[in-house]
Amino acid sequence: MLIDQARIHVKAGDGGDGCTSFYRDRAVRKGKPTGGNGGDGGDVIFKVDKNIHTLLDFQYKRHFKAKRGIHGGSNDKRGKNGEAFYIKIPPGTVIKDAKTGFILRDLTHDGEEVIIAQHGRGGRGNTKRGEGVPGSKGEEKELLLELKLIADVGIIGYPNAGKSTLISRISRAKSKVADYTFTTKAPILGKVRCGEEDITFADMPGLIEGAHRGRGLGDEFLRHIERTKILLHMVDIAGFEGRDAYEDYISINNELALYGKHLAEKPQIVAVNKMDISSSKRKFASFEEKIGQKVRIYPISAQTGEGIKALLVRVWEVWKNEV
Ligand SMILES: Nc1nc2c(ncn2[C@@H]2O[C@H](COP(=O)(O)OP(=O)(O)OP(=O)(O)O)[C@@H](O)[C@H]2O)c(=O)[nH]1
Ligand SMILES: [Mg+2]
Incomplete structure (x- = not known):
């Protein structure tokens, strides 16, 4: 729902x-x-x-x-x-x-x-x-x-990537975190201190292939993203249920492009999550190689807080260019 x-x-x-009455005497x-x-x-x-x-x-x-x-x-x-x-x-x-x-x-x-x-x-x-x-x-x-939500930053990504874990850590928003997909069913807003500014983030439900046609939780909430200025694209480097981080990254961007409405042209910041897991370093190297030099990526752990400060400073920099 x-x-x-x-x-x-x-x-x-x-x-x-109106009343009908007469005075008589x-x-x-x-x-x-x-x-x-x-x-x-x-x-x-x-x-x-x-x-x-x-x-x-x-x-x-x-x-x-x-x-x-x-x-x-x-x-x-x-x-x-x-x-x-x-x-x-x-x-x-x-x-x-x-x-x-x-x-x-x-x-x-x-x-x-x-x-x-x-x-x-x-x-x-x-x-x-x-x-x-x-x-x-x-x-x-x-x-x-x-x-259509009004948030500066939309946190998007595959289900279970750690989007809700991130917003719960960096803002006062309480977004349910759980080890299964589609935990988040509706966007949750939170204010986040980035650099010298308070910026509104929206934790979005997970996206999957076919979302633009209504798969998963569907295109309903792709509409919310229309009003955000910046997309914070979270990638699960650990690869939940055998998924591959790079494939996830590509398919999410595909969905944005298929949905249209300029979603794919919005400034996007890529955060690679779950870096605290031991196998992540190796996977990160391979992801970095595939994605190439053109896209700057931010390794983080939403759970331990590692890398988040640099990520938020980057959000602030991009945000300044957008307003
Ligand atoms: N090890 C590790 N686990 C994490 C990290 N971030 C999130 N998790 C775990 O990953 C699972 C999914 O986290 P959520 O924050 O609910 O993921 P989500 O992207 O909001 O998921 P949906 O709402 O279903 O789209 C939970 O079990 C989290 O505890 C992290 O940085 N490191
Ligand atoms: Mg969630």
Whole structure:
């Protein structure tokens, strides 16, 4: 399950009905109209909150409804307005009409608000000429939310390469680490001190061949990478389940190219992980030879911390060129 997409239903509050009533007593025989106006319904409003990083909550709650306006009362009593309903969303959420696919809004800034479903207006109370008018309906919409993460650096690589181990070591993000593939199912963000700058990293789910066609966890999260400036490509030098580090490296780059959207042209930093394992030195030499002089590679151990400082300084250097 990937959490970067959600389909939800929103309904703004209906307007309250206008009331029909007359004031009569012995002196006022004709009857003065005293029906109060109905209150307006509440809007449904999206608000960007930078403390939210995923659309996970929308997996559990999909229907959102603002309060309706209260009906008008006699004695010119106006009905109360219905309260607006706020839905918090992470920065970078694209809101689409689920039926047409039309993009309604693309919200990126913390605190930004947009009314996504307009309230119904309260109906007027009765007049001399006519009866109280019913309130109008609040807007109702079926929406598709899509989150493309905003991170400077995307950590990519084969499953089990050590991506989550790295982000857990260098940031306060807690990303589950385990000795099997596809442990990470959704991107996890963490802030990392690199040189003199705090840079946002995203730990990505593992990529495999065919990901661009939906294999593995699929192309879902290749979309997240679209918004990262730099790719930190982690290679497992130990070769989990008999894999070869160089072949992994090539196939991941292949996937990026096949997906398109300029992913393959993004600046890429290659980190060769699990250098603490004894057989790694020999394998590293062979990897270095195959990859050639053109690509600079950084040997590290996400587990012991070896080589990470130099890697992060490099991230900072590349980052400075990108912003
Ligand atoms: N020896 C050694 N093991 C490591 C190192 N980094 C990660 N591991 C181990 O490799 C396994 C996979 O690590 P993860 O960090 O979960 O790998 P991942 O790339 O996030 O995996 P997915 O989320 O499945 O794509 C775990 O058992 C880690 O303990 C390292 O530098 N040295
Ligand atoms: Mg992981």
